[in-house]
Amino acid sequence: MPESLAYVILGRGRWARKLCPIISGEGRSVVAIEETRQLPFETEPDYVDRLAVAMRASSAQIAWLCVLPGPHVSLMIQAAIDAGLHVIAEKPWYGSNEDTQKLQSLARANGRIIAVHFEYLVLEEVEQWRAQFHPGTGCRFGGRFRLGRSDRSGIPAIDNLGCHLLSIREYAVPSATISGIRCGYDLPDERLVWIDNSKQRLASIDLLSHSQPIIQRFMKRIEASLDGEAFPFDLEFALRVAGELNAYKRRNPA
Numbered sequence: 001m002p003e004s005l006a007y008v009i010l011g012r013g014r015w016a017r018k019l020c021p022i023i024s025g026e027g028r029s030v031v032a033i034e035e036t037r038q039l040p041f042e043t044e045p046d047y048v049d050r051l052a053v054a055m056r057a058s059s060a061q062i063a064w065l066c067v068l069p070g071p072h073v074s075l076m077i078q079a080a081i082d083a084g085l086h087v088i089a090e091k092p093w094y095g096s097n098e099d100t101q102k103l104q105s106l107a108r109a110n111g112r113i114i115a116v117h118f119e120y121l122v123l124e125e126v127e128q129w130r131a132q133f134h135p136g137t138g139c140r141f142g143g144r145f146r147l148g149r150s151d152r153s154g155i156p157a158i159d160n161l162g163c164h165l166l167s168i169r170e171y172a173v174p175s176a177t178i179s180g181i182r183c184g185y186d187l188p189d190e191r192l193v194w195i196d197n198s199k200q201r202l203a204s205i206d207l208l209s210h211s212q213p214i215i216q217r218f219m220k221r222i223e224a225s226l227d228g229e230a231f232p233f234d235l236e237f238a239l240r241v242a243g244e245l246n247a248y249k250r251r252n253p254a
Helices: 014-025 044-057 071-082 097-109 124-133 162-172 214-225 235-251
Strands: 006-010 029-033 062-065 086-090 114-117 140-146 177-184 190-196 201-206
Touching: 006 014, 006 044, 014 029, 014 214, 029 044, 044 071, 062 071, 071 086, 071 097, 097 114, 097 235, 114 214, 114 235, 124 162, 124 201, 140 162, 162 177, 162 190, 162 235, 177 235
Parallel strands: 006 029, 006 062, 062 086, 086 114, 140 177
Antiparallel strands: 140 190, 190 201
16 A cells, blocks of 8 residues: 555535545645546547546546446446546446446456445444354344535435445345335434344444444555555445345335
């Protein structure tokens, strides 16, 4: 791992502006590429090449894609790998199985890492769940994630917020039955997950009450993986979360 890592952020929104001081506060240099949209009449190969040139010129080692999900994200990941960078993408992951495997294979062939930013997975309490309850056979998992503000993303709450909940299940207790998840905007703030069995509540985590530096901790997990430590939160992990979320939505249509 380079002695002084550098990040390049792609995007110009609220999240990109929030991340810049957090990254620099960890002693990492950070630059931003604000113009990330595919231009009119720009072909996909030309779009990928343009972004790759810009990322290569940044002299960064890690690209953080602070953009809304969509087909463009796969192209941006390809551009970052073409430029020789590791990649962090934001959740939720909407890529197909074919797209996921193609990108993961590209990353492995080039010795790159693709991470998906599920920040709650580095909470100490989630690690304790994994140590104590994994894989969660015979347990039930439930959660609520409600935001006290309106939607700014255009992403349905069940996707945008529910993927956080089901990422915790997938990591800590993947065999647990999903008893129910509830998500919404413009509601009293609540971020809670729990595990129970047929007799009692076994554990719960209030995701709002912690004061842990989870973004910084997620960064350090990624950086440690550059030296060979295992990093589980890749596109294949995100695809499993998406699959469980889609299956839940089919069983529980809005």
